[in-house]
Amino acid sequence: MDGTVLIADDDRTIRTVLTQALTRAGCRVHATGSLAQLTKWVDEGRGDLVITDVMMPDGNGIDRIPEIRETRPDLPVIVISAQNTIVTAIRATEAEAFEYLPKPFDLPDLMAKANQALSRRVRKSDPLPEGGAVTRDSADPTMPLIGHAPAMQALFRMVARVLNADLPVLIAGEPGVGKTIIARSFHELSDRRERGLAFLTSADAGDEAFSRAAEKARGGTIVIENPAGFDQAAQARLIGMIESIEAGPDRAMAPRIVATTGPEPQADVANGRLRSDLYYRLAGVTVSVPPLRARVDDILPLAAHLLARAASQGLPERSLSDEAASLLRVHAFPGNVRELENMMRRLALTASGAAISEAELREALSQQGGAAPAMPVVAAATASPATVSAPSPGPAMTGGTGRLSDSVEAHLQRYFDLHGDALPPPGLYDRILREVERPLLQVALDATGGNQLKCADLLGINRNTLRKKLTELNIEVTRRRKLM
Template identity: 35%
Template sequence: MKKTNIIIADDDKAIRVVLETALKRSGYDVSMTENAAGLWGLVQENFADLIITDVVMPDENAFDLIPKIKKLNPNLPIIVMSAQNTLMTAITANELGAFDYLPKPFDIKELLSIVNRAISEKNKSNEKISLDNGEDIFPLIGRSKPMQEIYRVMARLMHSDLTVLITGESGTGKELIAKALHEFGDRKDSTFVPINMAAIPRELIESELFGHEKGSFTGAIDKKIGKFQIADGGTLFLDEIGDMPIDAQTRLLRVLQEGEFITVGGTTPIKTNVRIIAATNKSLLDQIKIGAFREDLYYRINVIPIILPPLRDRNEDIPALVSHFISKNVISKETNNIDQDALNYLKSYSWPGNIRELENFIKRIVTLYPNESISLELIKEELLGLNANRLSDESTLRSLSDYVDKYLSQFTIDELINDELGLYQSVLVEFERPILNYVMKRTNNNQIKASQILGLNRNTLRKKLRSLKMDVSKL
């Protein structure tokens, strides 16, 4: 029986050897070349059952060669590898009909899994669609491993109408992902309509989504077209869907099930043709447990989940983000330079507001200090002021846990590591004094009552007061 032959095209000899060894061990025949000309020659000789190719080669870009290969052999699966790990690389590979895209460095087990899948699906053709969009339309910046996984999922969704649920903390770029899915998809010539559930009064959400008839409620002096009608043929982005009232959830579920809706105060069903992309910064499973979100709706919208990592979990992307935000916000022709120490400090900061906070911070720096070199001292000074404002804004602190999170966010990893007491002990010391002070004052220094409130025995309470050198007579 004839063995499956795989062509490897990469100008890096080490990668060719690693791939050849792994593929031969798996029972495949392997042909190798270091350039695009060699790849094209092997394809013309009909040697290939599958191709694994790098994008950038000495003589030609593989993306320029793939259309020729597909014209010659439309059913030939192509796996694209690249160290240029951007969203556009993944999208271009997908648009040109590649079976899959794998960012370098790659996991050999994952590659073998993709190869096995490609061979088993060899008879399925890949549609080739030209790509007309420029790389800078949406600044989805980042080459970290978490972002590579997201790019791969997005590339596969570009020509699908499947409902997507994007989950991530505030400021992680959920709307950018939704826009990219729309702008690079089949509905790009129609409307992208965003609506933020958290920004609309709860009693008006159904009217905003589905529209209303004149006189349907107090204040409805005219007929209103809803977002579903505006987005017809395009994409409706339901941001912060976790804040949608239960009644509106029920109506949304009906739209997803039946493809039609009725305006508020109306009687006639209206057909709708929209793609739904939803986003939330909440755990919808937790919302289901407390009865705030419908379980059946959750499974309707969570067909394809995309989980966006917080910036602290992809801090290797911060230098590229900073460079982009400096270029975007620079006032004069001279671009601000940033010291490496300053960049390292920004990478070590926790960024509780994620990309949005980083962008606003860089915008502030560029505006206040035009044409100046951005130094470590400047970054520290501005971040200190930022944290002071955050800690003083008690309206944003919903719980003690929130306060602790905000307090800890002002420290870098290096500062936490160099804490002589250790983080846990330092937090306990900071916490014990104010709570003991509060309870002793409220009980008029009655140690019996204080120990009952604190859940401590009297001897333990006395020891803590002595260790903290708290003079109860002066409280």
């Protein structure tokens, strides 16, 4: 790798580690905690690549990209950010950043992107519309489209890539995951945001309703909610509406079609609930929204976001106690984001103090349809010490054998006993494996001094699998591994 890299990040640790890694790779590096200094270097003609954080003490890194492109159109910019929201991903894409990587990032991945950027230059293209970045920031900041989990970051990248494409979009996912919010974002964050937005549900099945929606959304967006829920006659009318829009005389002002559906739309086609000809008209691009169980590490940041939003709407300011946070993290959330939002609003209104207690959260969970007691299975790495209980000595442990299987069995039996005659929430298998896997990886990493190659060999897995698991479990590491 050859070239000069300019780094702007207010985190000294990240500056140091990136400087060392890039220097070892053969690059010359200038690092600063100031966007003003970065701008000065760019204006002086220094650098073949910029790596910048977003939120800096003296400004926003993405806001500087248009200036950099105007001054140095061939200078690629890699954006790294802890602001893991869909707006950040979209703004980085619109500003034509070479790459956007959410924190915590994988250092080998960043190095590979840096090598690609130094090997070629980003083409010069049209500048952003005047005020475009400000408009994106002014889009509804209360939308709970946040997430560090790989599944959510993949979703954000997909939305950013097709946001302004002239293609219909089908948004698939389980009930309550936020499909309607994603659908709304395709309108409110796109170039169509100044035009109309119309929604069609199975209750709006008549020709008159379809005509009103098409007129209201002229040049904007029509969102069709769960087309498989429309009867066959209404689905035929939907096809007619789409065909008239696509073949109409005013094609330039045709609304974009965005539809929401269940997690397996092709199964709806197979069983006859959704007409295949309608499905293929809607599925220009299919976007899958992951359930909360696929992004466990997003639950607590999302809960904090929802509590802050409730406070901005006039409810008391609340936060989660450590004990409540540990309990919330192991809840199965059959209702996904919608369930979490309803629960946080109720707790914001009813909690007795500024910090929501474990007892208050447990009561709220029971009202939602099944509490999740604090998981006692090898949870020292993730739970508050107050919530971790030693297992009751079982017959196989009293003789000092201390077999791991006996200890795990005792913990599991206690967990089941906490539910009395009821069963634990669904998804127990994945939750148990996650609780065991995290401390195993952490102890193995500590034992190998943070060397991923040695750690993978110790565990008997390949290095790529280890990296994937570290990302999925959001394990903070040091040295040459994922950085915060």
